[in-house]
Amino acid sequence: MARYIIEFLVKTHILKGVLNMLDYAIEVNDLRKEFQVKKKNEHFWKRKNKEKEIFVAVDNINFDVKKGEIFGFLGPNGAGKTTTIKMISTLLRPTSGTILVNGENVVENPIKALTNIGTVLAGERSTYWKLTGRENLEYFAAMHGITGKKAKEKTDYLLKRLELDKRADETVEKYSTGMKQRVALAKALIAEPNILILDEPTSGLDPQSARNLREIILEIKEEGRTIFLTTHYMEEADQLSDRIGIIDHGKIIALDTPQNLKNNLNKTNIINLELNNWTKDVLEEIKTIPAIENVTSKFNENTQNFEVKVHVSNGSETISNLITSTISSGIKIINFRVEEPTLEDVFINLTGKSLRE
C-alpha cells in the first residue's frame, strides 16, 4: 500500500514539491515583470500622447534560495534586483511565472508567504521618524500580535543586539543613516521571520557602519535564517554570500558559489597596467591581438595615470604582444601586475563591461 502511495506522489510530482519545500526557502520559476512605459521615439514631439511600450525589467528568471544560506543577488543599477525583491515580498505582482516561499505561492497565498519573510527595502522610510527606536519596535511588534511582556523583551533584545540601546529613546529622525538602517533591520526581525530580504543594506553607509552591518548579517545567518541580499558591491557579495546570482538587463547571467564563479575564469589572466597615456587608437589596436578578451580603463585622478585592465585567455605570448603594442604606441608602462580574478572580473568577462559603467 505504502509503495502505491509513494508511486502516486512521485508520478504527480507532489513528492518533489514536498522535498523542495524542505530544501528551499525561495523558489523562483520563469519570473517575468513587464512595465508599461512611455514610448521612446527619436523625436519626442512625434510621440502621440498615450503611446506606450513594454519594458521588460525581469526577463523569465529562474533560481532557488536554499534554506539557511545567504544568497547574493548582484547586478548593476537598473538590472532588476529591486523589482525581483518586490515581487518576492508581494509588493509587486509578477507579469508571469511563480514564486514559492517555503512552498507557499506568494501570489495565491500572500499572507501565508509573508509570515515567513522580513523585508528591508533600499532607502525605504520603513520606520516612523517621529517615534523613538523603542516605540517603533513596540509598534511593529503589536502589528504582529506581540504585546505585553513578550513585546518588551523582544524590543529590548533587538535594541541591544543592533547596538541601538543607548539611544533607544531618541526619535529616529536624529539617528545616523547606519542607525536608521539598523532600526529597519530590527523592525524586519521583530516577528522572527525565517527569511530576511535585504535590498542594498549597506548602501550609503560609511565603511565602519557597513562593516558592522555585514557582521550582523552573518550573525543572523548563524541563527539559521535564510538571507536574500541584493547589492552592487562586488566585495560585499563575495564576502557574505554562499551563492551568488548575477543579474544584468533582467536576465540571470551566472549563478554559483563566489569561488566557483572565480574558478571558471581560471584560464583567464587578469593584467593590470598603469599607463601614462591611453587613447582610443591604442585600445582598438590592443583589441585586435588574438586572445585578448576584454579591456576596461579608468583615469586615476590621484596618480594622473590610466589604469587599464585586460583579460587575456592564453598567457605569456599574448602578454608579450600586449606590452609590445603598448610601448610601440609611445605609451610608458608605469606599473604592471597579474591579478587573481575577482567577482568584478567575472562580471566583465560575462558582460564585456564593468559593474559601475
Ligand SMILES: Nc1ncnc2c1ncn2[C@@H]1O[C@H](COP(=O)(O)OP(=O)(O)OP(=O)(O)O)[C@@H](O)[C@H]1O
Ligand atoms: N514602476 C516602474 N515603471 C517603469 N519602469 C520601472 C518601474 N520600476 C522599475 N522600472 C525599471 O526597471 C528596471 C529595473 O529596475 P530595478 O529597480 O529593479 O533595478 P535594480 O537592479 O534594483 O537597480 P538599483 O541598483 O539602481 O536599485 C530599471 O530600468 C527601472 O527603471
